[in-house]
Amino acid sequence: MVVNTSTGRVAIAANVPPEGAPHAEVRQELVMEIDGDDNQPDDNVLGQAQASGAEEETEEPELAEDATTASLATSLAQGTKRKREVTATDGSVTAADDVFTAQDLNRSLLQLLECPVCLEWMEPPMAQCRRGHLVCLRCRTRLASCPVCRTAFSSVRNRAMEGVADILRYPCRHGCGRETRLRQRGAHEASCTARRYRCPAATCARQEPMPLTDLPQHFQTCHQSILKVGSRHQFSIRMNLDQHDDWLIMVGRDLFFMRVDVSVRTLGIVVHVAYIGPKCNANLFTYEVSVCGLHNERKLVYTRETHSDLESTSLNVNRQDCFHLTLDQALNFLRYKNRHCEPDKLLEFSVEISKIDPPAQNETPCDLDS
Numbered sequence: 001m002v003v004n005t006s007t008g009r010v011a012i013a014a015n016v017p018p019e020g021a022p023h024a025e026v027r028q029e030l031v032m033e034i035d036g037d038d039n040q041p042d043d044n045v046l047g048q049a050q051a052s053g054a055e056e057e058t059e060e061p062e063l064a065e066d067a068t069t070a071s072l073a074t075s076l077a078q079g080t081k082r083k084r085e086v087t088a089t090d091g092s093v094t095a096a097d098d099v100f101t102a103q104d105l106n107r108s109l110l111q112l113l114e115c116p117v118c119l120e121w122m123e124p125p126m127a128q129c130r131r132g133h134l135v136c137l138r139c140r141t142r143l144a145s146c147p148v149c150r151t152a153f154s155s156v157r158n159r160a161m162e163g164v165a166d167i168l169r170y171p172c173r174h175g176c177g178r179e180t181r182l183r184q185r186g187a188h189e190a191s192c193t194a195r196r197y198r199c200p201a202a203t204c205a206r207q208e209p210m211p212l213t214d215l216p217q218h219f220q221t222c223h224q225s226i227l228k229v230g231s232r233h234q235f236s237i238r239m240n241l242d243q244h245d246d247w248l249i250m251v252g253r254d255l256f257f258m259r260v261d262v263s264v265r266t267l268g269i270v271v272h273v274a275y276i277g278p279k280c281n282a283n284l285f286t287y288e289v290s291v292c293g294l295h296n297e298r299k300l301v302y303t304r305e306t307h308s309d310l311e312s313t314s315l316n317v318n319r320q321d322c323f324h325l326t327l328d329q330a331l332n333f334l335r336y337k338n339r340h341c342e343p344d345k346l347l348e349f350s351v352e353i354s355k356i357d358p359p360a361q362n363e364t365p366c367d368l369d370s
Contacts, residue, residue: 106169106179113165115139116147121170123182124162130154134161190279190310197276200257200309201226201246212277215255219248232352237262237269239330239347249273251353254285256306258351259313269330269347271323272316274307282308284356289323291349293333300325300333306353 113122117139129146169179176194196209228249243262255276273287285306292299302323334345
C-alpha cells in the first residue's frame with residue numbers, strides 16, 4: 001500500500017504466507033520515502049513498527065487489569081463514602097462514622113477492664129498477677145492467687161491500664177443509659193433517677209432494693225411503729241443504759257432516717273439524721289436538735305445539713321459529725337420525777353427538719369456534669 005503525502009511517500013509491504021502453511025509468520029515492512037533520502041527507511045519509524053507487535057500482544061491484558069483496578073477502587077471509594085456519610089431526614093449529609101467508632105472503641109476497652117471474678121468494670125487502683133492478668137482491688141483482697149493462671153499476685157500496679165480507665169466513659173450501674181468519666185461517675189450514680197434504695201430498717205436488711213417512689217407505702221405498711229409523720233417531733237430517752245433506736249420520718253414526700261444511740265461508757269448520746277433520696281438533694285434540708293434543761297433554765301441547739309443515706313453513719317458518729325452530747329453534759333439537762341430515783345432520769349429533746357430556700361436560678365443543687 002502506498003500513501004502519498006505532501007513531503008514524501010510511505011509504502012507498507014506485508015508478506016503473507018500461503019494458506020495452510022504450518023507455523024506461518026507474518027512479517028511487516030515499513031518503508032518511508034522522503035524527498036532527498038534515496039528511498040531509505042527512517043530508523044525511528046522502523047523502531048516503532050517493530051515495537052508495535054509487542055504492544056499489541058500485551059494491550060488487551062493491560063486494559064483488562066486497568067479496568068479491574070478501576071472498578072475495585074470505585075467500589076472501595078463508594079463503600080468508604082457510604083460508611084463515613086449519613087444522610088439526614090432533611091437531605092443533609094453528616095459525618096457520623098467517627099461517633100460510632102469512638103463508642104465501639106470505648107466498649108472494646110471496657111471489656112478488657114472487666115474483672116474475671118465479680119464481672120464489674122475495674123477502676124484504679126488495679127492489681128495484677130505476675131503474668132499481667134488484671135483483677136479489681138476489691139476481689140484482690142479476697143484472693144490468694146490469680147483466678148486465671150493461678151500464679152501469685154504482683155505488688156506492682158498496672159499504671160498503663162489505670163491511665164486508660166481515666167479517659168474511658170463508664171455506663172451507669174443503675175441502667176439509665178448515661179456514660180460518664182470516672183471522676184463524674186460517683187456523683188451521677190449517687191443522684192441518678194434510676195437508682196434503687198434499700199429500706200434502712202433493721203428488719204429489712206435482706207430485702208431487695210426498690211424504687212424511691214415505693215418507699216413511702218412500704219414504710220406505712222411494714223414500719224408503722226417507728227414511723228413519724230411531720231417536721232417536728234419530741235423524744236425521751238433514758239441515760240442510765242445503752243440504747244439504740246431507729247426512726248423513719250416523712251415530711252411531705254421527703255423521707256429521712258434518724259438514728260439515736262446512747263452509750264453510757266463512751267460516747268454519750270448521738271443523734272444522726274440522713275436524707276433518703278438523691279445525694280444532691282441532701283443539702284437542701286437541715287435538722288435541728290434542741291435539748292432543754294429542767295424548768296427551761298438552759299437550752300442547747302444543734303443545727304446541721306442532713307446527711308446522705310450513702311454516707312457511713314458509723315464514720316460520722318465516730319468523727320462526731322452529728323449531734324453529740326457527753327454524759328457529763330447530759331446531766332445538766334436531765335428531767336426526773338424523783339431526784340433520788342435513777343430510772344426516772346430522762347433526757348428529752350426535739351428534732352425539727354426544715355427545708356432550705358432553693359438556690360438562685362443560675363445555680364443548680366445538683367450539677368452532674370461538673
